[in-house]
Amino acid sequence: MRTFNKFLTAATAAAALGGAVLATASPAMAAGRNGVCDSGEFCYYFNSNTQGSVSDFTGSIADYGAKQPSCYDFKGAGNGKGICVKNNAASVWNRSSSTVRVYYNSRYGGHYQDFGPGARGNLDSTLKNQNASHQFLGNNPPPSGQTAMSWALYQTGGGRISCGFDGYTSTPGRHEGIDISRSFNSQVHALVSGQIINVVWGHTGSGGLSTIAVYNASLGRTIIYLHSAPLGSLRTGQWINKGQYIANESYRGVSSVNGEHTHVEMRMGRTTLAAKSVNDWHLDNPNPTSFWISQGYSVR
Template identity: 65%
Template sequence: MRTLKRILTATTAAIAFGGTAVAFTSAASASARDGVCDAGEFCYYYNSNNEGSVSDFTGSVADYGTTQPSCYDFKGPGAGQGLCIKNAAASVWNRSGQTVRVHYNSDYGGASQDFAAGAKGNLSSALKNQNASHQFNPSTRTNMSYGLYELSGGSITCGFDGYTSTPGRHEGIDIARGIGSDVHALVSGEVIYIARGANGGSGLSTISVYNSSLNKTVIYLHSAPRSALAVGQQVGRGQVIADEAWRGISSSSGAHTHVEMRLGRQTHAAKSVNDYTLDNPNPTSFWNSQGYNVH
């Protein structure tokens, strides 16, 4: 009887120990996305100065989502718990051991702020409550507004699907620096179409460059194609293909270069003005893959 009791006692202890072990393993597994800022994680805080609820990550996220139950949310106790984190964080703590870049837009686009390993602090005024994605160990990229001209001073004047007062949906990205600025090819490829146009509202110019390995066409509108540029010509990344102008624009004050990525081999840009259906996908991930920030 005493032997049976010892066996039962040992078995009970083993089960109890096993239960403890299982509970411990479960708790350890839950440390990922558990609202505690552990070593190896990048963490958002709902309030400034690392206060309020925490949302913790061990890798990059391109889109946080905006509705429960599918969005990434604040999980820790305190103000903000349970809310979706997109456009809702005020400070961070980077315990990941890598640089982490916070972006204004989803898909790692727009204004950004880098946090070195170990950094702890508030998001900038441009990103406080405007956080839409983050990237671990981001690659060094060139801003599109610099790459197009290979000079400083350029800026994006209208982003993809960025119309605010023009009817329709914008199919490309407008970048401006000044009339006469050299316009460089952002991606290499074959020139498959040129319309030289003329300055003024009825003289739209077009340069279409198709990259067969990517199976994508990059189209440049409104700038003046260089006289030597010809259909069938291969152009390299960074090669000057045009001068900034206002071809197809009613006023010289609106001079800019419209840059549009299209899937497949396309000779013409998609219609934007007075067209409310987008034909092109959001190009941010494409431009990122080519080494550009979309700003």
Template identity: 35%
Template sequence: MRSMKHRTLTGLGVLALTAGGFAAVSGHSAAQAADRNGKCEKGEFCYNFNSDLKGAWSDFTSSVGDYGTTQPSCYDFKGKAKGHGKCIKNDAGGFWNKTNKPVTIYFNSGYAGRSVTVKPGAKGKLPAAVYNNNASHRIGKGGGGGHNPAPSGKWASPVPSSAVITARAYYSSGRYHGAVDYSGFNGKFRSACNGTIDSIAINRTYANRNAYGVTGSTNYLWVNCGGGIRMGYAHWYAKDLPSSLKRGTKVKAGQNLVNVGNQGNSSGQHLHFQVERSGKQIDGHDFLQSKGVKGLPRE
């Protein structure tokens, strides 16, 4: 991930993990791909691009608190009908609830703002309150709706507010990055959610040194936040990993994790912060903003 600056920056580390480097840690499972096939099937809640339900479909088996707003990281309409490929946020005209539970559709991300609840089996044009203003949905009263545990509801900034954003989902060149890079700070980065460490990947060849330009050389720590949300932290040195942090360790939002580093495919000290929702990369900074997190670095 090579960081392209959003604003003039001198003497701050910037990153270099290529898009190809994400392949090993991201992507849909076969089951998830079947869930998102552009067909509204039994057990799913679906949006349609058109109010008459003749457009492209976007189908879900679980609740989603943030649809995303840009390709390729957003939830989109599938198939070949009108609207296919468009991000669904604030662009759905119709719906079909083929689950056996009520579904609440929200005006804002994070299950917030005005909302409308539709009964099992209901279909048609989205109610006026959320017509072309759909930003999240919750299946059932508890909102889980799928095989993932419900989110903890507690989030935090992974870095000090004084940190600088040096890259987002796309570099200024237009090349896909798939994460947020935070530079300009020292010390430990923090867990951005309550969750459980489910993966620690250390590249033994470059565990404690830089490998700029070498794809797949970067150390990663992943936290499962529940509700399909996973958060990845990269470029720390293996020597700085506390012995208390291992697979299965529970962490709390705001808890210190590892010292920020310049390990692996990186061109300067920074945190590569990667967030996935149901296996699909989303903008982590936008996600935390949607959760009302305070103390995030400003653009």
């Protein structure tokens, strides 16, 4: 178990920088992230046996960030307060109703350990002080053999989740979908079958947001794809099948020429537009992990 001396060393080093005040605000500024392990949350503890400072979460995080002021940090009172969560947690308490999986690597990769609803305990010897991401899986872990979303979207390897649901680390607001990226002009395929209810072609650069909204009545869900370049043949009212080629990866509505990615968003009911994420601190969409698992995907 680490002692408070480690924290004092970090604080002393900060004081040596001319007395500058370091920002300690976490990027996820929802009311729930208050350093208290409330009902419905998954919580990391700085020390073993659920001791020390707490960092509490309500959704999956693909990358915690590695340094202040942009990292997710320990917010509760006690040893470790203000230190980044990545590679610094020793124990957890899962107060959510979902199984939560802790990963060794960012973006849900490498060795992992599952914690069922209500479970509390120490991270295993591989993950202790080596935690890099966590994922809400629903009430049951995904069965082996499921297809990674990042593979299914492109129907080939090389894709990765670049930002998970509610996973902003430096962008203000709360992320309503899952960002998946591979490379400019990669073919994008539908993850769920349904009827197209909205197509906006947009253009590259800021202000040119593209949209493909696909409604599946039997599931009662709309899947929305943003930032890609929709095929010119797409039409409102058209039925598309799961796995069908629908777009090419682009950066439509994104200011950076290196910002190509596809935002995939699961919305309840029939709706033609994505929920607002940037500069909006209210989540309109539920955590989609259990839905994607039900469709045969692992969120990675």
